[in-house]
Amino acid sequence: MTVVRTVAAAIPRAPTGIEGLDTLIQGGFPRHSVNVVAGPAGSGKTLFGLQFAYNGAARFDEPAAYLALEENRESIERVVATFGMDLAALEATGKFVLVDLGAVRAGSSRDGIAVGLRELEDFLRSLIASTHVQRIVIDSISAIGLRYRSLPDLREEMFGFTRFLRESKVTTLLLTESPEQGRLTRFGIEQFLADSFLHLALEEVKGDLRRTLTVRKMRFTRHDTGKHPVHITAAGLVVAQERVA
């Protein structure tokens, strides 16, 4: 047990900076890993992704790119302003890159509505080379999966894409929606191809909605497996240390 703990602790980490979370995952996501955060609408996925990217650039000297495929630039800027993140200053210095890929997607009449993973890989290769970002958030891969006709096709493409991300030496967060009932992720395969899988949930408790977070999987990490309440405060998400049933 001691050996396992020593090895795990020695792995470089990319702290999320989200209050209460890093202590549950030995300090952060393993660097250069691919991580999936799933949750239903309103569970806090976008805010989670923005905090991971923003904190990387602002606090941990890890320039970050946030790729919005479903929400537009104005919407994202409103979110960050609400939680006191000074995006403009970071963008001006090149430490934070907000890319509204939906603007390209929506405007294209020839290639349909969805961006494919190979196109995204081609885009990221150029972006990483030109901006030297170390963190990437893709919001969301649900939009990308719609491009594929069958799950085996998507799985094969996803496998190649996640391998490309690891080889690119970036720490990646893939956001995906989870249906209200049934599967944990939109396509049911995202979590198997990633190094870690965090699930955000919205539960009704005595007439109120309660947000929770569970770290369901994280390679190279002795992580907490409990379900923790999540609160949205003026400073963003806060993960409570106590567990809920």
Added chain:
Amino acid sequence: MAPGDPKKALEALASEHGLPILRFLQGRDWTLASGVAEGLGVHTSTASKYLAIFHDAGFLERRPHPAKRPTFAFRLRSPLIRLEFDLGERVESPDAADLAKAFAGSLLDAAHKVGGARLASNLAGTLFEGPDWRRALDRRFRFAPDARTAMHILLQDARKACGDVLGPAAAGRLVRIALEDASEGRQDVVEALGLQEDVA
């Protein structure tokens, strides 16, 4: 072929079959595509394609074959090949420059939407050497050999500059979106500049 649209003839001349086909016809009388194909060891459809292009370019005469209608027979008009460029035909430079300015404005707006002020500013710097892109565009059109060339080079440069940051596929989309926007109400200029495929 219209005299101001020599691209097909140039491409045909530059290809491996172009000059051999013309040389084959030199000194021969009326020849069918099948005769060219047999003589040069190429497929008849290949020979037919090149003969049609060279006829359109004015290099060849043709007449229906009396026994094999609607097949045509071809012969050289002259052993001297001449390709003419009319740089002033069809599209006026001010119209093209107007389209180019609308395109550049849309492109920078689209770049701002996609990647914010930094991407738009970097793009303006790379493409136009700074924020005064209107003046830079005027210079491009003033010093280019013709409006068509200036516009095609602008699109090529835009794809390259966007592609360096966004990758070729997203860059291609961005350029097409900007050109679609700029083309509204300027279809005649788009057609005159041969940009239909870039917009479609």
